[in-house]
Amino acid sequence: MSAVIAAHERAADTREDRSTDLPRLIAGGVFTLLMVLIAAVAAWPVYRSTSFILLVAVAASLAAGIAVLAQLRRWSGWLVAALLAGAFVVVGVPLAVPARLAGPAEFVRGLAELGAGVVVGWKDLVTVELPVGSYRNLLMPALVVFLVGTAAALRLSWRADRLAYAAVPVGLAMTGFGLLFGQPVVSAPLVFGPVTLTAPVETAVGALAVLAGILWLAWRTHDERIRALQRAALSSGVRITRRPSRSERRRTLLGAGMVVLALVIGAGVVPLLAPGGSRDVLRSAAGPDLDLSREVSPLAEYRALFADDRAGDVLFTVAAGGERTPDRVRLATLDTYDGEVFRSGADAASRFVRLPSALDPGAGTPARAEIEIGEWEGIWMPTLGRVATVRFDGDRADALTDRFYYNADLAAAVQTADGGFVPGDRYVVDGVEPAPPALSSLSAPGAPEDGAPAAPENLSRWVERHAVGEGGQALEGLVSLLRERGYLSHALEMGAQPPLWMSDLPDYRFQPSAAGHSLARIDDMFDTLLERESDPRAAETGNYVAAIGDDEQFAVAVALIARELGFPSRVVVGARLASPDTGVSVCDGGACRAQDISAWTEVQGEDGRWVPIDVTPQYAQSPSLEVTEQRDPENVTEVLPDPVEEVVPPDPTQEDSARDDTDEARDGLDLAWLWPILRITGLVLLILLLVLGPFLAIVLAKSLRRRGRRRRGDAATRVASGWDEYVDAAVDAGHAVPAALTRTEVAAALHAPVGRDLALAADRAVFSRADLSDAEAAEFWRGVDGERRRLRRERGFWRGLAATVSLRSFIRHLSPGGDSPRPVERGKRRGILPARATT
Structure with missing residues (x-):
């Protein structure tokens, strides 16, 4: 039971x-x-x-x-x-x-x-x-x-x-x-x-x-x-x-x-x-497992595509998989120019991400293409327009899917599986072909100041001389004039036999041109144009053709012209499958040979849309680079000697001062790097202040309260205040200290022998008529400090830290009936204790 x-x-x-x-x-x-x-x-x-x-x-x-x-x-x-x-x-x-x-x-x-x-x-x-x-x-x-x-x-x-x-x-x-x-x-x-x-x-x-x-x-x-x-x-x-x-x-x-x-x-x-x-998240630092800014730029390798041992190689084949055949196949989008090479910058590389099952490509005409890789090498992946989905086929489908990255801002893709593509890789691309506005209708939003080098002086002079109108209208006119006065050439010299790329250019007369697209190369090209325009024979014949090069130089030149007019610009390397412009190369039957690869420039209008611009120069009219020789005048001119004037030497003091000022200005510190550091440091300190500020405020308030008690009134008052500090430390440490208990009862409840001695000393200070010395008060506070440390350490580090920032002692004094911090003064005011001289 x-x-x-x-x-x-x-x-x-x-x-x-x-x-x-x-x-x-x-x-x-x-x-x-x-x-x-x-x-x-x-x-x-x-x-x-x-x-x-x-x-x-x-x-x-x-x-x-x-x-x-x-x-x-x-x-x-x-x-x-x-x-x-x-x-x-x-x-x-x-x-x-x-x-x-x-x-x-x-x-x-x-x-x-x-x-x-x-x-x-x-x-x-x-x-x-x-x-x-x-x-x-x-x-x-x-x-x-x-x-x-x-x-x-x-x-x-x-x-x-x-x-x-x-x-x-x-x-x-x-x-x-x-x-x-x-x-x-x-x-x-x-x-x-x-x-x-x-x-x-x-x-x-x-x-x-x-x-x-x-x-x-x-x-x-x-x-x-x-x-x-x-x-x-x-x-x-x-x-x-x-x-x-x-x-x-x-x-x-x-x-x-x-x-x-x-x-x-x-x-x-x-x-x-x-x-x-914007904000920093985990994907801000994620991207392909390579630094695209260190990869060899496809534009720098452009001239090598036209060598005889490679010009006829089929790099990839594009077959239309839907009703709409794309006009262009994009390989690489290059948005950063350092004055030597156009490439994809480090910030663009961080925006290359894996493509999910579907991506919203935006507005445009739907297009599909089935692409098979031939002799194309490298990591840059042929795509079309703005990509929606990519489906890989073949034995390497899983590996290609895992190592495929896409940048929606650049509309470019890279493939890093085993270093890139191999012949026979196949995939299907679905996307849209955006309908770009007319170039002449664009308004310049203002080219961003991204640290890009300034345009060459001769290019700026040429733009200033020939620009008509504003915005897209001026850009369209300058591009058309540049293509008319340029001449296509893919080589610096011609051997015994004409190169293979010349076979597709009827009635072509070879003119040598150097590779490269540095600022010096572009400046030389516009210097030749300006020199030709100043030749009287050019005005007589109407032949102002002088700039010799190919898409490598002209794409960069148009990009720099666009930036001069306030347009953000970039260079795209790719191929055309169809074009109404008969002066550009297209892939015959979708088979894109090495010599069919071209480059064009894209500029961005105020609405954010990118507009492609064909830049290939003409090859129908050959340049005439002879400059009319000017005969010296026959009139004898009397040459007078220059008058000799006495030159007073400059004041050495002034010269040294000017030199010092110049040296100081030249050697002045560039503190532009300091502002980002100060800004980041300020933000970090602000966050730390928000997180730790309340706790630091509590610690500071307790420190000020303890300092005030230690210095308050005479020695007896300081002893009584020290007892209040001891009780507050016990309350913050988690001990229950009812206000109705006497000091000795509090010490007994805390099981602290030293606390009992402190209680007896505090009672003597409050109720005894004997005078206390400053040394006795200081000795009492040393005992209080030791007990505070003991109470903070007795329950471990973390609970001690919690006691340090606890608000219980403040709440104890705010509550009705809480311990008063000045019991001695209150007793004196009520007449319980006799007045005692302050020492």
């Missing part, structure tokens, strides 16, 4: 414990649900697919079910981890690799990709253009985050000990997944009259996540306090009130004010951290 009664009592205790835990379980569940929803909103731009929504719902539900069972059954953490691993394997392929559900063999491959995704899926996610949808196994990181994160947040938030507070970092980490793996461009700003809110979506996500964590922490702290008071009431029989005290209301208002202040300061810091609507 006694066993039955004991069992009933244990069951009753269990039911009572579970009923007591119910509010904590509900609060933890609500907090976790909010964090899951906020994390899903943050990660939505990464995926933007219904597969992601299904994954979040199923993963969070499974994690919640496992957490509930573990809570009811009192399962260990190892068992929960095993159940989560089993759930991951069971639902992993349907949720994270849905493309592998076609059959048993595909399902097995999906399991392998699921396992590989655990290791490399995170890296792959930052190298694929967003949104990724359900591309390959890139949903796997989201499955881990929402399955493991939900279970961990629930399990932690339901704990009864202080480890429950770790649920907040777990929830914030779930939210950080979407923010860190998202786009480097923030959402569009919201304007409310004179107020502009930068990055509203990111700010709202971060603010809501932090606010949810703070509210749950506040509720959890309040719940623990109520439980402690209830336990104290049960043990003492003292009834507790349900109404909040004045100190509680002060804490609530203080906490709310700090939250509002943090949100306002955070919203003000966002524009500083995201200048120009």
Whole structure:
């Protein structure tokens, strides 16, 4: 019978414990649900697919079910981890690799990709253009985050000990997944009259996540306090009130004010951290496994394509796969010029990312091309227009897919599998051919000052002399004039037999031209043009053809002319499949030979669209470079000797001063590099101030309070204030010190022998009529300092650190009936103690 009664009592205790835990379980569940929803909103731009929504719902539900069972059954953490691993394997392929559900063999491959995704899926996610949808196994990181994160947040938030507070970092980490793996461009700003809110979506996500964590922490702290008071009431029989005290209301208002202040300061810091609507995320530093800025520029190798041993090689073949045949095939887009070579810059290389299953190419005419690689070498990949999808075929399809990177800004692609393409590689490209506006209709937005070298002097003079109109109209006229007065040549010398590239040019007269597209080469070309224009024989014959070169030089020349007129420009190396311009080379039947490769210039208008400009010079009229010789005049001119004037030597003092000024100006420090460092340092210090500022303020306030107590009044007052400092240190360390206890009772409750001596000394100072010396007060404070250090170290480093920034001692003095910091002065004012001279 006694066993039955004991069992009933244990069951009753269990039911009572579970009923007591119910509010904590509900609060933890609500907090976790909010964090899951906020994390899903943050990660939505990464995926933007219904597969992601299904994954979040199923993963969070499974994690919640496992957490509930573990809570009811009192399962260990190892068992929960095993159940989560089993759930991951069971639902992993349907949720994270849905493309592998076609059959048993595909399902097995999906399991392998699921396992590989655990290791490399995170890296792959930052190298694929967003949104990724359900591309390959890139949903796997989201499955881990929402399955493991939900279970961990629930399990932690339901704990009864202080480890429950770790649920907040777990929830914030779930939210950080979407923010860190998202786009480097923030959402569009919201304007409310004179107020502009930068990055509203990111700010709202971060603010809501932090606010949810703070509210749950506040509720959890309040719940623990109520439980402690209830336990104290049960043990003492003292009834507790349900109404909040004045100190509680002060804490609530203080906490709310700090939250509002943090949100306002955070919203003000966002524009500083995201200048120009950009931010640093993980994909900002991800890209191909090579530095494109160090690769040999295709434009620098352009002249080698026309050598006899390569000019006839078929580099690749393009077959139209749809109703629309693309006009151009793009190989490389070169946006950076250093005065020697046009290449893809380092910033452009960082924007090359993996292409997901589908990419929005924008407006344009749909086009498809089936491309087969022949003798093309290198990493640059033939594409068309703006790419939507790429599907590789053949034995190397998987390797080519994994090592394919695309830059939507440059509309260029690279292939890094085993160093690039090999003959026989095939793929299908789907995209659109944008309809560019007429060149003459463009308005110049202003060329960006990106540190590019200034245009050659002769080019600037030629542009100033011949520019008619403004914007695109002036550029169109200058390009047309340059092509008319240029002459096509791909070689510096001709051997015994005409080169192969000349066979496609009827009635062609060879003229030598040097390779290269440096500023010096371009300047020489325009110097020849200006010299020809000043030749009277050119005016008589009407033949102003003088600039000799090919697309390498003329594409760079047009790019520099466009920048002179305020247009951003870049050079594209590729091939034309069709063109209404009969003066340019096209691929015959889609077979692009080496000698069919060309280059053109693209300029950007105010609307952001890029317009291609053909730059190939004509070859119908050969240049006439003879300059008319001018005879010396026959009239004898009397030459008079120059008069000799006495020259007064300059003042040595002035000369030295001028030299010193010149040297100082020449040797002056260039401090332009200092501003970015100061700006970044300022932002880092501001963030540290926001994070550590409240804690530093608490430490400073305690230090000032301690300093004031140590120097307050006479020796007896300083001793009494030292006792208050000792009690405050004990309260901050987590000890309960009721205000009704005497000093000796407080020391006994703290189990501190030194504290008992301090209590007796403080009582003598307050109640004794004997005078105290400054040395006795200083000795008392040395004992207080030693006890403070002991209280801070007795519970370990982390709890000691928490005691250092604790606000409990301040709240103790704010509450009604709290210990007064000046008991001696108050006793004197009431006449309890006799007046004592201040020493």
